[in-house]
Amino acid sequence: MKNRLIDSQGRVVNYLRISVTDRCNLNCCYCNTSKREFIPHDEILSYEEILKAVEIMAKKGIKKVRLTGGEPLVRKDIDLLVKEINKLEQINEITLTTNGTLLSEYAGKLKKAGISRLNISLDTLNPDKFIKITGKDKFKSVFEGIKAAQEEGLNPIKINTVILNEMNSPEIEELAELSVKNDFHMRFIELMPIGENDFFQKHQMSAESVKKIIENRFGALVKADSKPLAGPASMYKIRNSKGQLGFINAMTSHFCAGCNRIRLTSDGKIRPCLLEDDLFDLKTLLRNGAGDQEIVDLINFALMKKASAHEIMPDVKTQMVSIGG
Ligand code: SAM
Numbered sequence: 574m575k576n577r578l579i580d581s582q583g584r585v586v587n588y589l590r591i592s593v594t595d596r597c598n599l600n601c602c603y604c605n606t607s608k609r610e611f612i613p614h615d616e617i618l619s620y621e622e623i624l625k626a627v628e629i630m631a632k633k634g635i636k637k638v639r640l641t642g643g644e645p646l647v648r649k650d651i652d653l654l655v656k657e658i659n660k661l662e663q664i665n666e667i668t669l670t671t672n673g674t675l676l677s678e679y680a681g682k683l684k685k686a687g688i689s690r691l692n693i694s695l696d697t698l699n700p701d702k703f704i705k706i707t708g709k710d711k712f713k714s715v716f717e718g719i720k721a722a723q724e725e726g727l728n729p730i731k732i733n734t735v736i737l738n739e740m741n742s743p744e745i746e747e748l749a750e751l752s753v754k755n756d757f758h759m760r761f762i763e764l765m766p767i768g769e770n771d772f773f774q775k776h777q778m779s780a781e782s783v784k785k786i787i788e789n790r791f792g793a794l795v796k797a798d799s800k801p802l803a804g805p806a807s808m809y810k811i812r813n814s815k816g817q818l819g820f821i822n823a824m825t826s827h828f829c830a831g832c833n834r835i836r837l838t839s840d841g842k843i844r845p846c847l848l849e850d851d852l853f854d855l856k857t858l859l860r861n862g863a864g865d866q867e868i869v870d871l872i873n874f875a876l877m878k879k880a881s882a883h884e885i886m887p888d889v890k891t892q893m894v895s896i897g898g
Contacts, residue, residue, distance in 0.1 A: 577634040580845070580876040584832055589635045591623060592839045593651065594643040599672050600708035601696075603735060603764060603772060618841045620654045622859045626837060629865050630872065631663035635835075639668045639692075643839065646675040652682040659687030668692065670733070674711045676718025684725040691722050692731040692760075697741045698748065706740060723755070729816060731758045738778035745783050746790045752816030760806050760819035765848065780820035784809070787818065794818065805831070829882035835872070843872060845879035853878075 578586040595612050597604070618626075627638060638658055645651055651669075658667050666689045673693040683691070695715055696706050703712035722730050734741065734748055741748075745761070752759045761783045766773040788794055794809035797817045805828040806819030822828075836844040841856025853875040858868050 576632065578630070578835070578872060578876060580832075580879040582879070582881045584830075585634070586833055586835050586876060587634050588637045588639070588834045589627065589630055590639045590641055590834060590836045591627070592641050592643060592837070593618075593623065593645045593654065594648045595839045596647055597642060597644040597672070598647050598674055598709065599644065599711065602706055602708075602740075603737070603767075603776075612840050616840045616856075618837075618839065618856060618859070620650075620657070622841065622856070623654065623837070624657050625859060626841075626855060626868070627658055627664070628661060629868050630835075631661045632865075633869060633872070634663075636663060637666040637668070638664055639670060641670040644672050644674070645669055646671050646679050652679065652686040655683060655686035655688050666690075670694065671718075672707075673715035673718035673722075674709075675714070677714065677721040680718065680721035680725045680727065684727060688727065690729070690731065691727050692733055693719055693722065694733045694735075695719070696734050696737065698744055702741065702744075706737070728756045729758050730756070731760055731819075733760050733762055735762050735764055736778045736780065736783055737764060737776045740776060742778060742783075742786075745786045749787045749791065749811065749818055752818055753811055753814040755816050757816040758806075758808070758819055759816065760821055762821040763824045765823050767848075777824070779824075780822045784818075784820055787811070829880075835876065843875040845875050849880060851875075851878055 580586055594617065627635070640651065640655070642648070655667055655669070658664055667687060668690045669683065669688055670692040671694070673695065676691075676693070693715070697703050700710070700712040703715075704710050719730065719732070732751070736742065748759055751757050761780050763780050764773060764777050784794065791811045795812055797808040797810045805823075806821045809818045809820070811818065836847065837855065838844055838852070841854065841859065842852035843855050844852055853871055855868065855871060858871060
């Protein structure tokens with residue numbers, strides 16, 4: 574079939590994740606942005622360049638776009654990019670992953686621009702621990718951001734919590750309880766060994782053990798059927814709750830067989846797999862006035878290099894803040 578992107582394993586790729594910036598206004602302990610240099614501004618793709626890449630990929634079967642970063646809301650006028658992507662008839666879903674700190678300013682603008690849904694990262698409900706995990710005193714802004722998203726009706730709101738043994742593990746029940754009265758999908762994500770490895774060894778904890786802690790407190794969880802919203806998460810519910818719980822076993826069980834994703838980094842590289850450092854330079858083609866077919870050829874070439882599955886303990890040199898999650 575001509576108008577589809579298909580990878581080396583025959584998987585159809587219809588979901589593009591775009592990192593719009595490598596900058597972030599938090600410095601999370603597992604991301605550690607302060608230890609790296611930012612990419613110079615002129616190396617970052619402009620909105621026009623991003624849009625051109627999305628337009629070409631949309632004609633080849635991309636239907637869903639997620640904007641991420643760094644922190645996507647620190648990039649000026651991000652809602653204008655959402656608005657332009659939303660004009661592409663082939664794209665039926667635009668989502669954004671944010672740390673929520675600037676969301677009270679942006680929730681309305683994003684809704685107006687056509688955002689479908691938001692993923693908000695929140696690892697703790699304790700303002701002091703928030704500072705410990707993120708390096709910044711911004712818990713209140715995140716909470717206000719979540720409220721603003723709720724008021725705009727951007728439901729269900731997915732809240733992503735990276736499970737950190739001995740850091741936020743004592744709060745698992747409290748975090749899960751947020752799904753009882755709110756239409757939140759509380760998603761517990763296994764920490765991936767990206768960046769400093771001793772941090773990973775110390776704080777790694779399985780999603781399965783998180784599920785057990787929640788079941789001990791709230792009783793057996795009920796399987797929730799939330800496809801296609803769930804992505805790689807296994808979805809459950811606390812009985813009679815409004816929202817849902819998701820468990821993302823990024824490390825203990827692979828979901829590569831169903832991978833439908835391709836990534837575009839903020840400096841214009843195609844990254845076929847989250848946990849493999851292979852990169853393919855799209856920016857040079859975009860800036861040298863390459864034709865659409867040349868760009869599609871590079872994307873197909875990158876997809877042919879996509880492995881069937883990533884390593885269980887990948888040796889990823891790129892930090893998550895550059896990849897976007
Ligand atoms: N700034 C945005 C945010 O905070 O959501 C988007 C970028 S952030 C890199 C995307 C997601 O990746 C966040 O939910 C973050 O918690 C998660 N993340 C970062 N490093 C991770 C790691 N080593 N293992 C698992 N998740 C990670």
